[in-house]
Amino acid sequence: MGLPVVLVHGLRTSRTMWRAQVEALDATGHRALAVDLPGHGTRRGERFTLDGAVDAVAEAVDDVGGRALVVGLSLGGYVAITHAARRPDQVVGLVAAGCSTRPSRLVVEGWAVAARGIARLPDAGAGLNQFMVDRTLPAAGRVDVAAGGFAFDVMEDALHEMLGVDPVADLARLDVPVWLVNGRFDHFRSQERRYLAACRDGHLVVVRGAKHLVNLDAPVAFSRVLLDVLARLTDAPVSAG
Numbered sequence: 317m318g319l320p321v322v323l324v325h326g327l328r329t330s331r332t333m334w335r336a337q338v339e340a341l342d343a344t345g346h347r348a349l350a351v352d353l354p355g356h357g358t359r360r361g362e363r364f365t366l367d368g369a370v371d372a373v374a375e376a377v378d379d380v381g382g383r384a385l386v387v388g389l390s391l392g393g394y395v396a397i398t399h400a401a402r403r404p405d406q407v408v409g410l411v412a413a414g415c416s417t418r419p420s421r422l423v424v425e426g427w428a429v430a431a432r433g434i435a436r437l438p439d440a441g442a443g444l445n446q447f448m449v450d451r452t453l454p455a456a457g458r459v460d461v462a463a464g465g466f467a468f469d470v471m472e473d474a475l476h477e478m479l480g481v482d483p484v485a486d487l488a489r490l491d492v493p494v495w496l497v498n499g500r501f502d503h504f505r506s507q508e509r510r511y512l513a514a515c516r517d518g519h520l521v522v523v524r525g526a527k528h529l530v531n532l533d534a535p536v537a538f539s540r541v542l543l544d545v546l547a548r549l550t551d552a553p554v555s556a557g
Contacts, residue, residue: 317345317347318345319408319549320381320384321347321384321542322351322387323337323351324353324387324395325352325357328468328470329467331350331464332350332460333350333389333464333529334350335460336456337538340542344546349384351373351376352464353369354372355469357465364474366398366480369477370395370398377407385407385549386406387411387413389413391478392415394415396412397410400486401486401489404492407492409545410490410495411495412496412497414499414505414530415483416498416504417504417505418482419475419479457535485514487515488515493519495518495519495520495521495541496515499527499528502527
């Protein structure tokens with residue numbers, strides 16, 4: 317078997333958003349484990365905390381053998397970076413997608429205000445969420461992202477917890493290779509050059525035509541990125557940590 321991979325989903329979604337990547341990785345001999353963060357998917361109803369999210373990633377890495385390539389997108393990207401900084405012994409390499417903007421208080425509080433307004437809608441925002449999914453994702457992506465349900469009640473907790481992350485400082489502490497992967501039209505790539513400069517061994521990949529949910533917009537291209545990363549990690553000497 318090749319290097320194992322742990323995949324960490326974005327806000328409100330679940331592990332089902334990684335179906336295409338799990339299938340591609342399994343087909344090439346890499347064990348892939350997609351996790352549900354607290355408050356999401358099979359863990360809906362729990363409160364989201366950053367500590368709990370990092371613990372979920374750490375437990376998943378232990379489940380696949382103790383060290384893995386960790387891949388996170390959006391909220392999952394911030395969690396994956398934090399996990400790598402706290403548990404470098406578990407990380408062979410890191411792919412941080414759709415999270416190349418540091419969460420500032422102004423931005424986070426703006427999103428929180430919007431989230432509270434959406435939560436007061438009669439359907440708690442389900443209709444608006446479906447409208448956006450239907451108009452921004454290809455058919456297969458719509459199915460995958462919806463398969464695990466949507467967590468509408470985690471927004472405020474997750475946004476509040478994001479005020480405590482410092483991805484640039486965390487990236488600067490990592491000795492493992494880091495790949496920043498962003499869709500060409502992702503609004504969260506505004507500081508990707510700053511992120512890249514912070515990495516000791518950093519690589520930037522911009523996926524043409526893709527937006528924020530890059531693995532769902534361009535599943536084949538994103539899976540190829542992961543396979544290329546795994547090939548490079550396999551060819552390179554890996555520290556014992």
